[in-house]
Amino acid sequence: MREFLQPLLLLGTVQQYDWGKTGSDSLVALLAGRNSESGVFAEYWLGAHPKSSSKLIIDRAPVCLREAISSNPEVILGKRVVEAWGKELPFLFKILSVARPLSIQVHPDLRLAEELHKKDPANYPDSNHKPEIGVAATKVQMLCGFRSNQDFKKKVLGCSQIVEALSEQTLAELEDISDKNGAAVKEQVYRAVMGLSAEQVEGLCSQLYQQTEKIDDPEIRRWLGVVSDLYPKGDVGVFSFFMLNIVTLQPGEAVFSLPGVPHAYLSGDIVECMANCDNTIRAGLTSKFKDTDVLLDMVDYNVDQPCLVETEIEGMETRYLTPAKEFYLTKIESKIPLPVGGHVKGPAIAFCLEGAAYASVEGEGEGRVSIESGQAIFFSAALNESKPLELGLEGTIYLTTVNPIFWE
Numbered sequence: 320m321r322e323f324l325q326p327l328l329l330l331g332t333v334q335q336y337d338w339g340k341t342g343s344d345s346l347v348a349l350l351a352g353r354n355s356e357s358g359v360f361a362e363y364w365l366g367a368h369p370k371s372s373s374k375l376i377i378d379r380a381p382v383c384l385r386e387a388i389s390s391n392p393e394v395i396l397g398k399r400v401v402e403a404w405g406k407e408l409p410f411l412f413k414i415l416s417v418a419r420p421l422s423i424q425v426h427p428d429l430r431l432a433e434e435l436h437k438k439d440p441a442n443y444p445d446s447n448h449k450p451e452i453g454v455a456a457t458k459v460q461m462l463c464g465f466r467s468n469q470d471f472k473k474k475v476l477g478c479s480q481i482v483e484a485l486s487e488q489t490l491a492e493l494e495d496i497s498d499k500n501g502a503a504v505k506e507q508v509y510r511a512v513m514g515l516s517a518e519q520v521e522g523l524c525s526q527l528y529q530q531t532e533k534i535d536d537p538e539i540r541r542w543l544g545v546v547s548d549l550y551p552k553g554d555v556g557v558f559s560f561f562m563l564n565i566v567t568l569q570p571g572e573a574v575f576s577l578p579g580v581p582h583a584y585l586s587g588d589i590v591e592c593m594a595n596c597d598n599t600i601r602a603g604l605t606s607k608f609k610d611t612d613v614l615l616d617m618v619d620y621n622v623d624q625p626c627l628v629e630t631e632i633e634g635m636e637t638r639y640l641t642p643a644k645e646f647y648l649t650k651i652e653s654k655i656p657l658p659v660g661g662h663v664k665g666p667a668i669a670f671c672l673e674g675a676a677y678a679s680v681e682g683e684g685e686g687r688v689s690i691e692s693g694q695a696i697f698f699s700a701a702l703n704e705s706k707p708l709e710l711g712l713e714g715t716i717y718l719t720t721v722n723p724i725f726w727e
């Protein structure tokens with residue numbers, strides 16, 4: 320019990336998915352201190368997800384955070400969090416290093432997530448929804464949401480392989496696309512494409528791959544070059560480059576994923592924070608399970624631009640404002656060694672992206688935890704009731720807490 324009345328060192332886990340970056344190109348590998356190893360380093364996780372829990376260091380020994388929470392839920396999470404989310408840390412923090420396009424995915428809302436988990440727990444291991452924020456750590460490219468009406472029309476008509484898949488009626492409606500019928504037309508086109516058989520996809524992709532120089536959009540042309548190497552036999556997701564926005568995020572810019580909006584990271588390094596959940600429905604660029612029927616029923620055709628996250632900047636802090644109760648991400652930066660004022664309300668995780676940081680309970684210097692780039696500190700809820708914290712840094716940390724709107 321007493322051990323949770325101090326900040327604790329927290330060790331994350333690395334996920335080596337095949338889309339990750341390698342060696343020193345990978346921010347994940349650099350942060351995890353594994354950049355001299357061969358292999359791919361796709362994600363670094365900090366949290367207590369059942370698939371891969373982080374470890375607390377208590378008296379120099381590693382302790383599984385998930386197990387610690389399970390034995391001391393109210394001490395670590397606090398009463399109100401336990402009431403709302405059970406013995407689950409509500410958020411999961413990740414760093415992603417993306418070398419090549421991820422599968423295009425759509426997140427269910429809470430009601431659908433519960434329904435899918437009940438019906439098919441093997442493919443939907445979580446009953447939770449998955450609000451998610453992605454902050455660009457380096458320049459990031461991603462697919463996100465359907466293109467706006469006129470752009471959608473132009474790009475789709477510019478791809479003769481998609482046109483081939485459309486009925487005459489759909490084509491006529493696409494020609495007349497407007498605010499009135501925009502969502503309905505996009506739905507018809509998307510359903511027609513997603514309804515293609517594997518054989519048709521293979522045939523149309525092989526035609527498309529041979530004619531990429533005819534595509535007038537240089538961004539689409541470039542990505543077709545990438546996916547034709549990755550999916551030489553084609554993939555239905557290839558057509559998404561014509562239907563979805565290709566978005567570029569500069570470092571510091573962030574996107575919030577609304578339920579029902581198709582999205583996929585294409586390249587770059589990302590700081591991500593989400594509800595503690597791994598639930599996604601895939602829509603292409605993947606060899607994994609695709610549940611097309613469920614997908615088509617839940618896609619939102621009304622969202623035609625990425626949901627950029629608003630920030631609030633105060634002193635050293637940049638706060639990313641989202642409606643997700645489960646998490647609240649704050650970037651804290653200082654170029655000189657400085658104590659950070661204020662109070663950290665646990666449960667919370669501070670991750671050091673660069674430089675160094677420390678935390679201790681006021682007046683209890685011997686319990687000070689110091690971290691460097693790639694390391695993290697965990698703060699239990701019980702800390703709130705004890706003395707104020709001292710926090711300091713020189714560099715950049717990302718602090719994840721429960722969203723203050725939850726406590727209101």
Ligand SMILES: [Zn+2]
Binds near residue numbers: 424451599
């Ligand atoms: Zn996502």
